[in-house]
Amino acid sequence: MQGLVELVGLSRSYGALKVTDNVTLGIPRGEALGIVGPNGAGKTTLFNLITGTVAPSSGRVIWRGQDITALSAASRCRAGIARSFQVPQPFAGMTVYENVLTAAIFGAGLTARAARARTRDVLEATELADRASRLAGALPLLDRKRMELSRALATNPDLLLLDEIAGGLTDQECTALIALIRSINRDHGVTVVWIEHVVHALLAVVTRLVVLDQGRVVMDGDPHTVMASDLVRRLYTGLSDD
Numbered sequence: 001m002q003g004l005v006e007l008v009g010l011s012r013s014y015g016a017l018k019v020t021d022n023v024t025l026g027i028p029r030g031e032a033l034g035i036v037g038p039n040g041a042g043k044t045t046l047f048n049l050i051t052g053t054v055a056p057s058s059g060r061v062i063w064r065g066q067d068i069t070a071l072s073a074a075s076r077c078r079a080g081i082a083r084s085f086q087v088p089q090p091f092a093g094m095t096v097y098e099n100v101l102t103a104a105i106f107g108a109g110l111t112a113r114a115a116r117a118r119t120r121d122v123l124e125a126t127e128l129a130d131r132a133s134r135l136a137g138a139l140p141l142l143d144r145k146r147m148e149l150s151r152a153l154a155t156n157p158d159l160l161l162l163d164e165i166a167g168g169l170t171d172q173e174c175t176a177l178i179a180l181i182r183s184i185n186r187d188h189g190v191t192v193v194w195i196e197h198v199v200h201a202l203l204a205v206v207t208r209l210v211v212l213d214q215g216r217v218v219m220d221g222d223p224h225t226v227m228a229s230d231l232v233r234r235l236y237t238g239l240s241d242d
């Protein structure tokens, strides 16, 4: 079956450092895929290659069967690829509503009227509607995460890339975030790829887990099996078999 997105032999180097090394990966429509790996494994770079903020040294990105390797980040966003950032940079002096509206207008290319409707729908879905008039810079952490998700969802994505969105939350807040991401995937049909160090949050949502190490896919399979593997234990603890 044709994946929603197919990465074909994707590599990226910075000088002598090969950050992404011949990654071939298919992501079917509707999937919730997790990505783990040690610091510096190339996880965020993989997102940058998919969203088009970084060009590959070689390889291709195929989106719904079309080669989009040469397409700009803005065009990819309009085509349905959205992301959250590890370090969110909202317009702190604007309200939550204005932040999300901006994404709907510029990210999705909607008219002002359609963007207003989309913004209201998204803020309902992310449970931020009652805080729409708050300044983005004054939000508590969970609401900042909800807003980061809202900005991505306002672009009406088919694919949502989440980069370490669960860090720093309390257990209760994390449970709320998990429910929201699960709903985005299962109820709204958005394909989700989630890089996350908070493994229990990831395992509550994803049905497939990929491990990256030194830019390469070193494991790909059932999340619990992958996390229980010797390879993952070695990568995370630095311990050898003996």
Ligand SMILES: Nc1ncnc2c1ncn2[C@@H]1O[C@H](COP(=O)(O)OP(=O)(O)OP(=O)(O)O)[C@@H](O)[C@H]1O
Pocket (backbone or CB within 6 Å): 014, 019, 037, 038, 039, 040, 041, 042, 043, 044, 045, 046
């Ligand atoms: N623009 C760049 N120039 C030079 N080196 C870079 C650049 N971007 C990333 N790197 C290097 O590539 C490697 C992979 O970085 P990347 O951010 O993709 O890793 P990561 O797996 O997301 O790490 P983390 O879990 O710490 O966020 C790192 O060694 C990083 O320093």
